[in-house]
Amino acid sequence: MAIWVARSRNIITQYFLKTKNNCPFDQNYFLFHTNSSYKSRNRFGFLDCQSATFMAFRRFESVRAGEQAEAVAYGNEDGHENQGIDFPGGRVAFTPQMKFISESTDKRIPCYRVLDDDGYSIPGSIFEQVDKETAVKMYKSMVTLQIMDTIFHEAQRQGRISFYLTSTGEEAINIATAAALTPDDIILPQYREPGILLWRGFTLQEFANQCFGTKDDYGKGRQMPIHYSSKEHNYFAVSSPIATQLPQAAGVAYSLKMDNKEACVVAFMGDGGTSEGDFHAGLNFAAVMEAPVLFFCRNNGWAISTPISEQFRSDGVVVKGQGYGIRSIRIDGNDTLAVYSAIHAAREMVIHEQKPILVEALTYRVGHHSTSDDSTKYRPMDEIEHWKTARHPMSKFRKWVQRNGWWTDDEETELRGIIRKQVLNAIQMADKTEKPSLDNLFTDVYDCLPLNLQEQEKSLRETIKRHQQDFPADVPL
């Protein structure tokens, strides 16, 4: 691999001269062929989708191209093609040239997209077909997510819940990813991915229960709003500490691997999350253990107030994959069909090759970081506005769905009315519902109550008897 990187410029030039192919996948395939073996190519027989067939072909081509380039580089330049060192991990060729690997590629890795800004599919684009039913469900889910976000955010502003955080601008990532997976795939979320739960059938009432911390919240009122979890939906509990889920994802996936499950792990992170040590640990473990994890980075440009220019150098996140030996792709996170197709293909590879994949989706955090943040303090209004309007993922997907004759303005109006009512109802219901009872403060610290907690519960109950006025009345004792 080191060799390849050193020669990368050579290869890229020659490869592209030779193939003259304008398929949007090319450079990415090129990137990952270097680590792949023929064995994995053969295993592509598992894939029957259109894009997979295409990929098998391209991979073969690119491997050949790579070999030729190698011959050119070493045969012609210095005639040392047979000399090398048998080093652990594979033979490394010698070169008399003192060449430093460039700190970044000449050209930025392109971004896979299917729909243009007007919602027309780009001629020649390779994508997974989406039928009417799925497409409409996807669009409806995005509308639902959007309305839920708007109303919950408003509820926080009114002081009815203590905190909220929207997915605004990242609806396509949320919903299209969910749609491309199966319910058996296990989600390890960061926190801006509630759309996966929504797609899997977590109800608006269930969302409200968590945010209001009612007795029906599966987390038993212990965590801040938006920290959802649902065992039933294969959705691990959101945890505020950034990137901690990433090494865990490798472990979860290793279990799926050992159990021969036809499922993978999808672990989310933001651009900021890639800076944590746990990101490195997670990717490296997944690569070394050949764990079926799909690492999904939502690169939305910002980590609270920190722009990606102050988060990392080189060409963003996608290029990091190769350093770990992980196949990677950069996609337009605001293009529903691109997200759907890429995740669909990536999932097939992850499961059938039993190896991790890294997906970097370019998007934008249209909302403030959370209700504790005012992003106009650190980024220009027109930047926000641009992504909110011209680049919004829902508008172009809607155009595409409507152009297919699958959706009308009337249906849109009707749906919005219905969802609004449902969300408001859910909030009202949650607001009225009592909190979890006091014993939930002490349970689940361990599987059963140890002595110290038994004593503390007893003592607390005596305190409550003496000072009832000190404690919230909506927590049943």
Place this chain on the structure above:
Amino acid sequence: MASSLRRIARLSLISRYTSTDGRWNTLRGLSTATDDLNSPNQCWTSNKPVNLFSAINQALHIALETDPRAYVFGEDVGFGGVFRCTTGLADRFGKRRVFNTPLCEQGIVGFAIGLAAMGNRAIAEIQFADYIFPAFDQIVNEAAKFRYRSGNQFNCGGLTIRAPYGAVGHGGHYHSQSPEAFFCHVPGIKVVIPRSPQQAKGLLLSCIRDPNPVVFFEPKWLYRLAVEEVPEQDFMLPLSEAEVIREGSDITLVGWGAQLSIMEQACVEAEKDGISCELIDLKTLIPWDKETVEASVNKTGRLLVSHEAPITGGFGAEISASIVERCFLRLEAPVARVCGLDTPFPLVFEPFYLPTKNKMLDAIKSTVNY
């Protein structure tokens, strides 16, 4: 430095807490017990009422102003920080001295240790104390042992790590914790926690200029809530010196940070029942001022310690054990601890979890009536 310490001791400080919720309404504030509250302060002409985050901000301005080798950095520090403590610093001192870091606590602290090892003042911010744990290895195995393991050839004494800690009413598991005890178990670092704006400014400047690595926890509940007059000048408050902030004769109460204001309320209430409480702000948790606490307990014969962190293995246990060692024969009752419960910090149950005024009052009474 010494003169400013002396001068500040004579300041009469009247803390004023503005309140946005009931919890703080009854607060009279934490003044220095030895000061004459009625005499206007004569030492300073430019004391302005400021809140705690502004006091921190002033200290950081002064630190950068007075030492060209001082740096301030951390996540989102560039635009002023999520609690506004670093507002205006990047504009004033430039992006090379005040800057955002990548989202990586181990990186922040490791970088800061390296910077400090080269003779700089590295003032690193961890956005929440709850997120300090990725940096635990750097703090415990590196910063704390930097001097010792090299036979004093190297040190990272210029390192100060600031982190907001403690309850805020709605922080749940990961925006509420008080992890001070973990760090009090580590010889080689100091742990300091201020109770008010004035204390925050003077102690932070001392920490920054102290020749040892320091972890400085800021009570985030008080960032906006606590307002008091703070000298605009450069001043420092001594480390490892506890302060008796309220004199009394029946029982000694020891605490630090935001919990002191709850303890102060309990003292006021207890007084109505004829119990005279002495309240001590420990300020520096390690190395701590045993003598002040010992002297007080020798006077009162009773001790209560209170902190928000879970009771088991909390720093209250260390204080309790040390005072039992030193004052065994003088003690008239077991040392009382009123602390957080041994559970993760809960959201909905926060009022039950916390060491409230009335829990403390009950403990004061039962200790006095033992």
